[in-house]
Amino acid sequence: MSCSVSYPFTLCANRMESGRRIYSPDEYILDAKWLIDPNHLFVGPKIGEGAHAKVYEGKCKNQTVAIKIIHKGETPEDIAKREAQFAREVEMLSRVQHNNLVKFIGACKEPVMVIVTELLWGGTLRKYLLNMRPGCLDRSVAVGFALDIARAMECLHSHGIIHRDLKPENLLMTADHKTVKLADFGLAREESLTEMMTAETGTYRWMAPELYSTVTLRQGEKKHYNHKVDAYSFAIVLWELLHNKMPFEGMSNLQAAYAAAFKNVRPSAEDLPEELATIITSCWQEDPNARPNFSQIIQMLLKYLYTNSLSEPSVPPRIFMSENIVLPPDSPGTRSLMPVRDDTGDTPKAMMEDKPKGFFLCFNQCY
Structure with missing residues (x-):
């Protein structure tokens, strides 16, 4: 495996025939770790x-850190749904670890549902690209x-x-703007070949066509699709990276x-070099089965770098490595948001560090 996995939950819920976990708020126990x-x-x-x-x-x-506090909802139905979503999101983002996934630190369910992750100072890829325009x-x-x-x-x-x-809003950058990390597992799902997954609304501009039908799906309706939806979204993101x-x-x-x-x-x-155009157009093909998987996409990107002599590459040497780098076992995860940046586009990190300790309120004083 190119990335590591851990299992932070004891799950007592039954499984559907498809193999998909059912998350019930009373049927999981978060590992004390x-x-x-x-x-x-x-x-x-x-x-x-x-x-x-x-x-x-x-x-x-x-x-x-970044502290995400989930609203519990007003009705019993809303509360049950949010608690199940919380269980699912925490299970997923604490299960895997990788240098390009935002690091998960921990969670708690009482007095409110909280997810804690590393805080990235580089902002979102969206903000970075906007600040660069028209370049x-x-x-x-x-x-x-x-x-x-x-x-x-x-x-x-x-x-x-x-x-x-x-999408670029869910891709965060390190302070030196040299590394991108994937965040936001709010819509993430486990995949099994036979399961029917809900077609909840993501961001239409980046969503794969198979998420729609000839009749617009109502939120929560069931529709077949698989992991190739992410390859389509990747193609749109890569196109955006190249064109801004x-x-x-x-x-x-x-x-x-x-x-x-x-x-x-x-x-x-x-207007793109043939190699890059081929990567993009293969990823956004209408037939999901014709799209490459991400192992193939990585090899195509590496081949482009190898075959195009870049006299002064601006990317760190790590991108030429064919293997994924993983985090140590004590720091798995993903999911965070970025700190606010001022009008100059700079993150006011130094200013925040100079604040007195009283700047932060005790969590229990807030809730």
Whole structure:
């Protein structure tokens, strides 16, 4: 295996015939190794917010971290659904470890559901690209970032996990902007060959066409698809890395989804070198079975770097290695959000470190 795996939960739930785990909030026990005492958490400023969770900069045993607090919901149905999603997300992001997956630190369920991860200071890939416009990344750098992403996806797929929401907003950067890490397992699912997975809404512009049908799926309806949906999303991300433009520019998200699903429209790759155009067009083919897997994608990217003499490559030497690098066994995981950056595009890290200890509130004082 090119990446490592651990099992943080004791799961008592029965399995469906498809092999997919059923996550019930009362039927899992978090391994004590990953259980965080809320008394050790101190909450700082909010740095991100989604439909069902907020993310804060914080401290955990003197380590600066990202603290994701999940809203519990109002109705019994909502509460049960959120707790099951929490169990599923924590199980997945603490099960695998890789240098290109954001490091999981731990979680707790009481007094509220909390997921703690490393905090990356480089911001999102989306913000990095926006700050560079109208310029573009050097192709060697773009391919280096693509290798980071492909290696993270190869690791997930080797453990039967489909990300389903691969896009620049869910790709975070280290402070030196040399490494990309995959984050956000909110839509991730385990895959089995026969299971029916729900077609929950991701981000349409990056979603694979097979996630749609001739009749628009209602949220929660069942539809067959497999891990090749991530290969399609990867192609759109790689196209964006090379062009630094929004894919399907001039279209709304729904227009882009309709064009891709029903008219087989794709962004133009005609201006790219043949090797890169081949990688992209093979990954976004309409037939999922015709798309390459991520092991093949990695080899194609490496071949491009080898066959194109880059006199002064800007990417670190690590991208020329054919093997994935893994984290030590004591630090598996993924999932985080980035800290807020100021108008200059710089992360105010030094300013945050100079704040007095009282800047962070005790977790239990907040809840």
